[in-house]
Amino acid sequence: MKGGCISVLFVLILIKSFDFGVLFHNFTVKFIIMVSDKIAQLINEQIAHEQYAAQYYLSMSAWFSSKDLDGIANYFRVQSKEELMHADKMFDYLNDVGGQIIIGEIAKPPHEFANAIDIFEKALEHEKKVTKSIFNIVKNANDEGDFATTSFLQWFINEQVEEEASASQYVTKIKMVSDNPSALYLFDQELSQRVFVANATA
Ligand code: FEO
Numbered sequence: 001m002k003g004g005c006i007s008v009l010f011v012l013i014l015i016k017s018f019d020f021g022v023l024f025h026n027f028t029v030k031f032i033i034m035v036s037d038k039i040a041q042l043i044n045e046q047i048a049h050e051q052y053a054a055q056y057y058l059s060m061s062a063w064f065s066s067k068d069l070d071g072i073a074n075y076f077r078v079q080s081k082e083e084l085m086h087a088d089k090m091f092d093y094l095n096d097v098g099g100q101i102i103i104g105e106i107a108k109p110p111h112e113f114a115n116a117i118d119i120f121e122k123a124l125e126h127e128k129k130v131t132k133s134i135f136n137i138v139k140n141a142n143d144e145g146d147f148a149t150t151s152f153l154q155w156f157i158n159e160q161v162e163e164e165a166s167a168s169q170y171v172t173k174i175k176m177v178s179d180n181p182s183a184l185y186l187f188d189q190e191l192s193q194r195v196f197v198a199n200a201t202a
Contacts, residue, residue, distance in 0.1 A: 033097050033148045040099030042137045043149075047087045047094075048104035049133055054083035056109040056126060060119050063111070069184075071192030072116070075170075079123075081196045086156070093152050120174045124167040131160040 035043070061076035094101050113119045134156050141149035177183035 035094070035097045035099045035146060035149060036144055037100075039137070039141055039144065039146055039149055040094060041102075042140060043090050043094050043099060044102045044104060046133060046137060047090045047101075048106060049130060050083045050087035050090065051106050052109065053126060053130060054080045054087070055106060057083060057123070059109040059111050060113070060123065063113050063119060064116070067116075069116070069188045071188035071190065075191035075194050076119075076123075078194045078196045085198060086159070089155075093149075097148060116174050116178050117171070120167070120171045124164070124171050127160065127163045127167045131164060134160060 057076045057080035061073045061080060064070070064073035064076065091101060113122070134153060138150055138153050138157070141147075141153065173187060177187045
């Protein structure tokens with residue numbers, strides 16, 4: 001009986017002194033590709049920019065809803081969802097490459113706008129800012145030889161080309177129709193057709 005107790009004690013001491021780090025070492029996730037802290041920080045900032053854009057477009061959508069222009073409100077609502085999808089893509093990428101995700105603060109977007117033209121112009125202006133910001137990450141990634149990030153961001157560059165082109169087109173269109181109720185009605189109908197498609201490129 002005494003011998004049994006000693007054996008149990010011995011096993012317990014052995015377990016306690018065993019370095020489990022060695023045992024689990026092989027299960028530790030090793031990232032082959034890791035982004036630098038600087039790139040991770042830029043992507044984190046971009047996630048916040050995309051989330052801010054989502055809020056901004058939601059605010060624009062609310063403005064059009066308040067004017068009973070539900071088709072245009074729908075357009076901005078879908079745009080808002082797309083921005084959240086962009087933020088999600090960046091979130092997943094950062095996770096995949098072992099970057100630390102730090103969720104940033106999102107500023108309150110404006111909710112008062114002069115008129116419909118003002119909103120479309122602001123949307124275009126905002127897209128231009130987003131493009132610059134993405135180009136800046138690409139530039140930094142290029143400088144570091146971070147080919148994974150430059151490749152990942154190619155999708156966003158294509159997306160920005162599409163978004164700037166359509167935002168610019170809508171600025172032209174709203175300027176043509178804003179003083180003409182019948183034309184505005186048709187424009188509103190056109191934008192009511194937009195639907196959110198995950199991973200859409202427009
Ligand atoms: Fe995600 Fe409209 O840029």
